[in-house]
Amino acid sequence: MKHSIHFAILFTLLVTGSLKAQQNSQPSSGSSSTSVAPAMHTMTPQEAALTRGDIQMARKEYSQAVAEYKIALQGSAKDALLLNKMGIAYQQLGDLNNAERSYKKAMKADKKFASAVNNLGTLEYQRKRYGRSIHYYKEALKRDEQTATVYSNLGYAYYGNKQYPEAMGAFGKALALDPDVFTKKGGVGAILQQRSAPDPGLFNFLLAKFYAKMGDAEHAAHYLKLSRDYGYKDFRTAEKDPEFAAVIKDPRVQEVLQVPSYLDPNQKPVAN
Numbered sequence: 001m002k003h004s005i006h007f008a009i010l011f012t013l014l015v016t017g018s019l020k021a022q023q024n025s026q027p028s029s030g031s032s033s034t035s036v037a038p039a040m041h042t043m044t045p046q047e048a049a050l051t052r053g054d055i056q057m058a059r060k061e062y063s064q065a066v067a068e069y070k071i072a073l074q075g076s077a078k079d080a081l082l083l084n085k086m087g088i089a090y091q092q093l094g095d096l097n098n099a100e101r102s103y104k105k106a107m108k109a110d111k112k113f114a115s116a117v118n119n120l121g122t123l124e125y126q127r128k129r130y131g132r133s134i135h136y137y138k139e140a141l142k143r144d145e146q147t148a149t150v151y152s153n154l155g156y157a158y159y160g161n162k163q164y165p166e167a168m169g170a171f172g173k174a175l176a177l178d179p180d181v182f183t184k185k186g187g188v189g190a191i192l193q194q195r196s197a198p199d200p201g202l203f204n205f206l207l208a209k210f211y212a213k214m215g216d217a218e219h220a221a222h223y224l225k226l227s228r229d230y231g232y233k234d235f236r237t238a239e240k241d242p243e244f245a246a247v248i249k250d251p252r253v254q255e256v257l258q259v260p261s262y263l264d265p266n267q268k269p270v271a272n
Contacts, residue, residue, distance in 0.1 A: 001054065003180045015080045017132065025061075030199035035139075040246070044094060045071065045075075046071060046072045046073075046074060046075035046076065047072070049068045049069070049071035050068070050072040050082065051074040052064075052068045053065045053066075053067075053068030053069045053072060053085065053089075054085075054129065056068060057085070057089060059086070060092070061105040062089045062090075062092045062093045063093065065085075066086065066089045066090060066093070067087045069082060069085055069086045069089060073086070078105075078109040078124045079109065080106040080109040080110035080113045080116065081106075081113075081190065082105075083102050083103075083106035083109060083116070084102070084103065084106040084113070084115055084116045084119065084190060085190070086102040086262045087099045087100075087101075087102030087106065087116065087119060087244055088119060088190075088192065089119075090102060091119070091122070091123060091126075091192070096123055096126065096127065099119075099123055100120065100123055102125065103116045103119050103120040104116075104120070107120070108147055112143050113143070114129045114141075114143035114144035114147065114150070114191075115140075115141045115191040115243060116152060117136055117139050117140040117143065118136070118137065118140040118147075118149070118150050118191055118192065119133045119191065119192050120148075121133045121134075121135075121136030121137040121154075121157065122153060122193075124136060125153070125156065125157055125160065125194055128160065128198075130157050130158075130160035130161035130223040132163060133153075133157040133160070134154065134157045134158065134161065137150055137153050137154040137157055137261040138154070141154070146172075146177060146183040147177070147191070148174045148175075148177035148178035149174075149181065151170050151171070151173040151174035151177065151181075151189075152170070152171065152174040152181050152182070152193060152194065153192075154170040155167045155169075155170035155171040156194040156197055157194075158170055159197055159198075159203060159206070160197065160198055164206060167206070168209075168210050170205065171207070171210060172185060172210070177225065182207075198224075200226070200230045201227050201228075201230035201231050201232030201233075201235075202227070202232055203227075204223045204224070204226040204230060204232070204233055205224065205227035205234070206231050206236075207219075207222070208220045208221075208222075208223035208226075208227055208238070208244075209238070209243050209244065211223060211247075212243055212244040212245075212246060212247045212248075213236070213246070215241050215246045215247060216247070217246075217247040217250035217252055217253055218252060219253070220244070220247045220250075220253060221247075221250065221253045221256050222253035224256045224257075225236060225256045226255060228259065235256075235257075236257055238253070238257065239257060241262070
């Protein structure tokens with residue numbers, strides 16, 4: 001009899017324990033068990049259009065990107081980042097009026113958004129309105145003073161406006177923030193960087209002088225060579241320019257200066 005009672009008690013405990021184990025192994029309705037896969041997010045038509053637009057921007061298919069961004073804007077008419085992307089796409093197409101409208105809408109949507117202000121500066125630079133360009137770059141720096149790209153752009157605008165000392169000062173600040181600011185290569189991002197300048201021969205000579213003052217012979221020689229190759233007739237004045245003194249004896253600089261006579265724009269023709 002005692003054995004039967006003990007067996008019954010043991011059986012009951014085993015069954016009860018098994019049931020509890022099964023219950024514990026099943027996640028409750030409020031549980032965050034990792035065994036349940038999270039629900040997949042389904043993109044809205046606007047989100048899908050934004051993704052397609054970004055892909056087409058990367059492919060330089062700017063007209064298609066504009067079309068997709070217009071769809072995306074139907075659900076985010078005041079999205080500063082999206083409006084800025086639209087402006088860049090228009091600017092890449094050469095449609096500066098629509099680019100300007102998009103940038104200004106982005107600036108209105110987010111008054112602290114420096115990229116759109118900078119990009120409006122690049123647009124004015126493209127129009128050769130260098131004074132207005134300088135204004136926008138300074139406004140962008142009020143919003144974000146740690147962006148090397150904006151300082152670089154400001155230097156180009158000062159140069160375009162023939163304010164050469166100010167240009168070199170802005171380039172110095174750009175290099176202090178990012179030593180590779182002039183050599184980086186990349187696609188179109190949220191912030192545009194100016195890459196071309198009027199009178200590139202003079203421009204590169206000034207950059208060479210800037211690096212020479214820093215004692216950077218490698219970059220001084222590089223930009224001096226570009227100055228020469230762009231046809232700047234006074235590039236050899238570097239030989240007597242005191243601002244080149246720190247690097248003038250460097251073999252790389254001397255190699256640029258010792259050009260063959262048929263490449264030297266200052267070489268006078270020999271009389272027969």
